[in-house]
Amino acid sequence: MLVRWPNEAEQRKRLAERHIPRLLLVDDGIPPPESLDCLEDWIRLPAPESDVRARIDALRIRSRAHLRTVPEIDAHGVLRFGSSWVSLPPVEARLADALVVRFGAVVGRDTLRRSVWPGTAPGRNVLDVHVLRLRRRLAPLGLAIRTVRSRGYMLERAEQPEGMVPVLSETPAGDEVHLDDEVLEAAPAS
Amino acid sequence: MLVRWPNEAEQRKRLAERHIPRLLLVDDGIPPPESLDCLEDWIRLPAPESDVRARIDALRIRSRAHLRTVPEIDAHGVLRFGSSWVSLPPVEARLADALVVRFGAVVGRDTLRRSVWPGTAPGRNVLDVHVLRLRRRLAPLGLAIRTVRSRGYMLERAEQPEGMVPVLSETPAGDEVHLDDEVLEAAPAS
DNA sequence: CATCAGGGTTCACAGCTACGAAACAGATCG
DNA sequence: CGATCTGTTTCGTAGCTGTGAACCCTGATG
Secondary structure, eight states: OEEEETTTHHHHHHHHHTTOOEEEEEOTTOOOOSOOOTTEEEEESSOOHHHHHHHHHHHHHHHHHHHTTOOEEOTTSEEEETTEEEEOOHHHHHHHHHHHHTTTSEEEHHHHHHHHOSSOOOOSSHHHHHHHHHHHHHGGGTEEEEEETTTEEEEEEOOOOSOOOOSSSOOOSSOOOEEOSOOOOSOOOO | OEEEETTTHHHHHHHHHTTOOEEEEEOTTOOOOOOOOTTEEEEESSOOHHHHHHHHHHHHHHHHHHSEEEEEEOTTSEEEEETEEEEOOHHHHHHHHHHHHTTTSEEEHHHHHHHHOSSOOOOSSHHHHHHHHHHHHHGGGTEEEEEETTTEEEEEEOOOOSSOOOSOOOOOSSOOOOOOGGGOOOOOOO
16 A cells, blocks of 8 residues: 655554555655554655565565464354364364464463363363364464473464465365465565 | 675575564665565665665664564573574573573573572582583574683573674575584683 | 693483373264 | 264373583693
């Protein structure tokens, strides 16, 4: 989204509040704005077309990286992350929920056990087993459950080299990973 | 950190790997690089001094939002620094904690021993061994434990002088370069 | 000059615990 | 009845921790 600076200062503020990426076109002789967040960039006019395009592309990529970061789970046990989702059985849904609300932080085994089984405490290994099963379900979404030994678990984005294309890997028939609409990105050529 | 582009492409790559913010000074007539990174920006030369300064300031702000410039360890033994983290086993977590609270200062061996083993003190070698193991774990984060002979240890950012570029030749895209800790060796001069 | 001692680093090893993974059995639900 | 969900058991493996010993560097000593 392009904004003239300083003429359209109001517009800039509105976009910033709604976390929409924006490129400020700074008029000649005007000092550049201060306090940029990662979704804002500026360029001084006049500027070559290719430079403007380069900055717009960079903004677009950054915006993906910034927005896509937090998974969500609804009351029906459907967990969404990025462009895809899975439906989880009750126990794993509660487990996932406990991990999602503390996304990126360590959640102790006791905390997990209490969120999943509020009353009785089942066997000691159950938690591990369910973590294992949840791991398998979340992997295709690009989510990973990291182990913090003798402490607990942490839900994270799966660290992976840049060109990640989760689509069509193996999917041994009857798999249950669903994709939302906008699956394609990268290479905004044209 | 300023980098000429495209002349100092190697330098840029090195900084990117270590998550150090950088401003590329793009020579006239050269197409701008594809910046995917929130810690990277570029400006086309020649440019007014004030514009360069504005971009540097913006980078600094972003870098604060994105990385931790001071190591931090939580109750679960997870130590965060820069853009990444490691989980530490109990003993090393206590050791790291004692070093982190005095980040940048020398911590005596006795102090360390007492924080790690409040009660009985195990063998005499144990501390050294755990320092060694902690060193290895912290290296990938860009942290180094310096030895101050017959006094103690000091936790620091691992700064490597610019003159010495170890191996690191072409690195064919998306690989993992592990710099040996042999690289940082300097006279404590005390 | 050779040797030695102190301090530090690194390795190999052994006991132990926690976790991962598979296989199985009851439960539930269509 | 078949499929899925759930809990249990079991076993193998990887990680944590302390110990001992070899090695290296530096400064002191005979």
